[in-house]
Amino acid sequence: MAKNLPPVWNKIAKHAMMPETNHDERARYNFLANLNKHLAHVSQGNKMAFEKRVEPAFVKEKERSIASVEELNEAISKDSHYQIWSSLRRSTMEMRQQAGRSIVLRQAEELRDKAAELNKGKATLVLDANCKVPEYLLAVDNHLMPGSYHTELIEGDVTPAANYDSGIFVTTAGLLGRYNDGGGKAITSWVKKTYPDFAPKRILDIGCGMGHNVLPIARAFPNAEVIAIDTGAPMLRYAHARALDLGVTNVTFMQMDAAKTIFENESFDWIQSTMFFHETGGKSIYKIMDEVYRLLKPGGLTLHIEQPQYTDDMSLFEKFIRDWDALNNSEPYWSKMHDIEPIDLMVSSGFKKEDFMQIGAKAENDLDDGTQKADEPEDHGRSPIWNVFGAIKN
Amino acid sequence: MIDHIKLASSKSKGKRPYFHDDPAVERVLNITMAIAGELAVMRERMDSIERLLEKKGLVSQKEIDTYVPETKEEETQRQEWHSEYISRVLRIVQQEMEELENPDKSIADIANDIDKM
Ligand SMILES: C[S@@+](CC[C@H](N)C(=O)[O-])C[C@H]1O[C@@H](n2cnc3c(N)ncnc32)[C@H](O)[C@@H]1O
Secondary structure, three states: OOOOOOOOHHHOOOOOOOOOOOHHHHHHHHHHHHHHHHHHHHOHHHHHHHHHHHHHHHHHHHOOOOOOHHHHHHHHOOOHHHHHHHHHHHHHHHHHHHHHHHHHHOOHHHHHHHHHHHHOOOOOEEOOOOOOOOHHHHOOOHHHOOOOOOOOOOOOOOHHHHHHHHHHHHHOOOOOOOOOOHHHHHHHHHHHHHOOOOOOOEEEEEOOOOOOOOHHHHHHOOOOEEEEEEOOHHHHHHHHHHHHHOOOOOEEEEEOOOOOOOOOOOOEEEEEEEOOHHHOOOOHHHHHHHHHHHHEEEEEEEEEEEOOOOOOOOOHHHHHHHOHHHHHOOOHHHHHHOOOOHHHHHHHOOOOHHHEEEEEEEOOOOOOOOOOOOOOOOOOOOOOEEEEEEEEOO | OOOHHHHHOOOOOOOOOOOOOOHHHHHHHHHHHHHHHHHHHHHHHHHHHHHHHHHHOOOOHHHHHOOOOOOHHHHHHHHHHHHHHHHHHOHHHHHHHHHHHOOOOOHHHHHHHHHOO
């Protein structure tokens, strides 16, 4: 039997907000998930090309070794294997967006109406037309998603979130589980195991997106009041409708900038973010962390699931290939965030050095039926293996 | 109503990187990969059809070979399919036009901008 086959798309969980898909649309997602997986394997060839010909040629010409990621980038960009791999990977990501958008845009009005019906008269969805989209989100469409998280093609639009929800499976080849919530589940399990007596009354999720990773937290603490904020109205409309349809009622979704919230000092027991900070900006990241510190109660917990950090013992090649997505899959701030040590970020906002913590996390995947081999090569930037940093405020 | 076919193939904000020495190679590669994708889609559909037909013993090869659209609606549906198909396959050409119309900064420049935001 072939190894490492991604699950078929129709294995992902259906809920009221999941866009309708026809046979060909599902097949298109299946093709793209397989193509992604294929390229993750072929990417091992980049290392080979680098070691066997790019580096030796550089050394021969310059009589010294490659000194920086920038030099490496310049040298490898002339290599034909790197060129074809890169162009295929880029093309795959663009096709993934095209495939997702062709599904959701043809039913934009139906999806809008479904969300409106579920959201009607509910106090747990709070939109604010005066909330400004941060300028760093206006500067680029992260991960090649035309229109980003906030653009509304019709009034009451939810298509950015529907596209994200239906297609994230393709990019991750199904490794986040049926509800794409492997990250939220992993952090919930870790918190329950590490702090068995922790009983948060108020929880805040910042940059909640379509809300998939906050729901496991809300389910684990059904008596807690959970607030999830985002600046993108389409994400929040969808997230709220999705949560209600999945039976989760203790989350209030609010349109708000995490850098300047309306909440009172020391009013949350737990503040969480998931895959959020690497899509912010160089000044905002500090403002947001200041806000986290302000909002957290003494003794409160804050955790942030992020991309793996660079470490000193990482080779130049490894750093370079980890940055590939940042520059070529349009995640520009990710390439800058590497220069910030999470501990420094947190200490600058008031957290104590000795209270800082850092752990590794791996997605909990309810789709794993053993056909996904554990020994497969890491798909840099895509693997559900993360760095979690945070602190208890003292 | 929005033009969902055109919008589905829109370009994202941020200048597109090209990896081959000649951008024409990249363009053709993208078109080829899209066709490869659609061939896979078709293959999966045929697979479904063949399995269903086999299970039910319903339709003969000859009936399929001689079939032509029977109503105006059927004709329109077929043509609409072609229109969407071509837009999907020629996405990169549309996006190059959008870039011409609306030039972008490089992602590295945007990273520098964002670093100050
Ligand atoms: C990559 S998504 C992460 C979504 C989700 N947390 C997850 O687990 O995948 C980042 C989200 O953060 C939102 N966002 C970015 N900056 C924000 C800010 N300053 N305040 C609130 N939301 C923000 C974006 O709109 C987007 O939905």
